[in-house]
Amino acid sequence: MWYALLADLIVAFHTAYVGFVVVGQLLILLGLALRWQWVRNLWFRMAHLVAIGVVAAEAALGITCPLTLWEDQLRRLGGQEVSEGSFVGRLLHNLIFYAGDERIFNLCHIGFAALVLATFVLAPPRWRRAGSRNAPSA
Secondary structure: OHHHHHHHHHHHHHHHHHHHHHHHHHHHHHHHHHOOHHHHEHHHHHHHHHHHHHHHHHHHHOOOOHHHHHHHHHHHHOOOOHHHOOHHHHHHHHHHOOOOOHHHHHHHHHHHHHHHHHHHHHOOOEOOOOOOOOOOOO
8 A cells, every 4th residue: 555655656756757848838928928037046046957868868868757667666566556646646647648650759858858959049047146135216
């Protein structure tokens, strides 16, 4: 039982990670168009770039995501197949995993990382200026 719960938690984290990368990029593009200042936040943009960078590096090097490996191992330890998890675990798993040619998915991961990098370079994050928050207005 604990193994299945841990596997479901890993799937939930994995889904949140994918969501951060995909929805984050959509919000960045939308925010740039609508001039939302928060999408230029340095820490958000750096975290976003690093998150997709890890995925792209795994794809380029042919490395299976550790989260996927851990989920599979926990399912096996719990006497389950990946498709046998709890309802939420199956739902989240099916949301981020599709059957298809792994080479195509790797190219998509690398292409998405290139889009994120291009956005980062063409619409870079902004450093907060020292004292800009408490600067007296003249």
